[in-house]
Amino acid sequence: METELRADSWYRYMLYRREAYTRSVIASDEERLAIEAGRKFALAAYADVWADDADLVERVRHFLRDNFHWQERLAKTGSALEVVQTLQDMVRGGSVVVIPERATPAAGLAWPPGGPAPAASLFWGVENYDAALDVPVMERYRAQRLRFEAERTTWSEASAMMDGINERFMHAAVLADPVGTLPVFAKAGWVSKYGLPDLSGYGAAISEADDRVGSNIALLSEASPFEYRPIEPIGDTFDLAKTPNRGTPGTWYTNPGSGQMRLYGTDGGAAVDLDFDHSHNGLRPHAHNWNDGVRDGGNDVVPFSPWNQ
Structure with a gap:
């Protein structure tokens, strides 16, 4: 079940379980680029700033509770900062992906809009979300290993x-x-x-x-x-x-x-x-x-x- 994380004038950033977003075990080039763009967006944000956004934190709580039953305690009683940091850790490990989707323009506005460049995003440190991000194979492999190891029950x-x-x-x-x-x-x-x-x-x-x-x-x-x-x-x-x-x-x-x-x-x-x-x-x-x-x-x-x- 996808959940909106945040939105600005240009994009809605949606939360997905990794397996609910990718169409196969190996992500397509388009999916990989979207996943990496969302990953950079989520990990560049300041956790304490997001924690001050009560609506964002509540959406993340619902997403974790509905998609990861072992996070139920955190979703119910964890602090806002813990909730945001856990989300960032899961994005870093790969079990959660953040996907930028183009926002629907308001009535009467041209698309894409002309005129001066939009004001800087509130998510400090994040620039050029449309960039084609070429992620090295080794980095993708390490992220996949982290995700598998975080979710599986070990033999021991x-x-x-x-x-x-x-x-x-x-x-x-x-x-x-x-x-x-x-x-x-x-x-x-x-x-x-x-x-x-x-x-x-x-x-x-x-x-x-x-x-x-x-x-x-x-x-x-x-x-x-x-x-x-x-x-x-x-x-x-x-x-x-x-x-x-x-x-x-x-x-x-x-x-x-x-x-x-x-x-x-x-x-x-x-x-x-x-x-x-x-x-x-x-x-x-x-x-x-x-x-x-x-x-x-x-x-x-x-x-x-x-x-x-």
């Missing part, structure tokens, strides 16, 4: 997000049933990768786990590992009754209808459920812990990832 960020989900899920499961779940997570390599939660009140349970599988928790192998395989659901509903409430301690059961996976604790009762075929509190997949035969629900569901990284 995505990996860190997944690790955080895995760690929270494992810690919740271990606190719910350390004896039944520690062997599973240790064999999967999660214990050595994510560490353990505070188990200061679980001395007896940890001793029992040590007696069953040895003192080196990273090498525990008594429990059977599971492998997640997508299963087409049968029907439109999720039927919890199809998953047995009891099973062999330390093993996983996969529901053939819903794909739900259930881990059985040391007493053979349900310890953890992994649900894949529906959302709970916006989480899909998600996990439920069992405590004293009762499954956690409501806001106590736990996010998790089926992939071990």
Whole structure:
């Protein structure tokens, strides 16, 4: 969605998202010249002068809010100077372009107007907006890289997000049933990768786990590992009754209808459920812990990832 930034007697300067303005990934010569002319115009302006223009700042707020959802806080509560400086940074990086468009002349005026040259623009430092600006390839490449790097989610960020989900899920499961779940997570390599939660009140349970599988928790192998395989659901509903409430301690059961996976604790009762075929509190997949035969629900569901990284 384009938005007018400012206008003078000759031009309207319009704001666009880069991908909304260019007709292809590589801008045409005409588009490139217009983008560079607008870039010089926007970056030559004094941010504090633009910040004093309340109408301009409000238009920029609406543009950022409507086109870049991650700028919502700035659009709502950022200072006028922050809003203008952010716009200039986005123009500099290339995610926003400022395009000069010829203004419609007032009735009765010749176009182009004759007579003396127009008065100097209020945007100090900007001259000759019509100039054909030959931007070197290297400069365009650097600007494109800055734009891509500013907008994309890096692999390290995505990996860190997944690790955080895995760690929270494992810690919740271990606190719910350390004896039944520690062997599973240790064999999967999660214990050595994510560490353990505070188990200061679980001395007896940890001793029992040590007696069953040895003192080196990273090498525990008594429990059977599971492998997640997508299963087409049968029907439109999720039927919890199809998953047995009891099973062999330390093993996983996969529901053939819903794909739900259930881990059985040391007493053979349900310890953890992994649900894949529906959302709970916006989480899909998600996990439920069992405590004293009762499954956690409501806001106590736990996010998790089926992939071990």
